[in-house]
Amino acid sequence: MTALQLTTGAPGARILGFGSYRPRRRVTNAELAERMDTNDEWIQSRVGIAERRWADDDETLVEMSVAAGGKALAASGLDAAEMDLVLLATTSPPTAIPGLAPRVAHQLGALRPGAFDLNAGCAGWCYALSAAADAIRAGTARNALVIGGEKLTQYTDLDDRATAVIFADGAGAAVLTASDTPQVGPAVWGSDGDLHTAIAIPDGEQHMSMAGQAVYRWATTRLTDTLVEAMRRAGVGPDDIDVFAPHQANLRIIEMMAKRLGLPERAVIARDIVRSGNTSSASVPLALSALLESGEAKSGDVALLLGYGAGLTFAGQVVVLP
């Protein structure tokens, strides 16, 4: 049996910088109440959203991803040409072929990096972060750009009160690099494919539908263990967590998870959903960017992340913020 040679990677990976892009158009609950039978009180009490951003025609998935990626590169101090891996987590590409990551990488000025799209529903960015960190450890990449970008409104019936009030657009990104000090913890990832119809574009249809109660039940009962295991694998406990940034799907789920984890008083809970809605795989990097920009989160903070969504998929990990 032939033993192949392997590359030797770094002991770990760390995040150097975040960037985000929020579409120009702000859509309030009052505006939606004019379009359909809904109201601010209903939306705020069920999902916790006050407003969201909807992308205009010129704010394509590629343009939003390039904008977020460019800002993450600027924050990292690295040049696009130094990236040897560019991942785009998305569940809402305009067409199936080609994947968008090569084009995004090219527009940013990267030089022939490994580039691919990754669809793991709303867990996509956390999956991609893990894939990139693992590539750095394996020595197949030294620097990586990990983007989560979504134009969910393309697949949302904007007159359907069950989904239009929830889903939104945007992009967030982070630059990773090799590090002697591991600052991206091991992912705990998995899937429950028996629930594949719970969030889906049904056969023959153009718009997304969601079995709200089924997803709510799954999220509130099946994911706490993932978070606990992610902390265990990274060698930290609830008391070490400075920032909790789960996927921004529903404020009630976020609050319930935070309560169950027993996080310390000082822990900052990401509640970006209030102004951004549910942006699927963009939600975690968007939330982290916002917390770093506002100063609520700071460099060196230990953050517990969780993505979960269509598939159904989930992934949690602990990272140290740049």
Add this chain to the structure above:
Amino acid sequence: MSREDIQSGLAEILEEVAGVAPADATPEKSFTEDLDVDSLSMVEIATAVEDKFGVAIPDDELGNIKTVGDAINYIEKNQ
């Protein structure tokens, strides 16, 4: 478990999940109409019922439970 025990156990759950005063959790009350319990709180109640009584209420059954009495009947029948 007796009907009375189920009713008082359910009342505890309703108070914890949705802030319903135990005296209001009587069989004829509609969850949505009378007690202001929304569809997501119904899921939380179902989860708590499973933890407390060991009775699972699947999503498709949950839609048929309109009143506190419906819930008591379901738990009684399936315990």
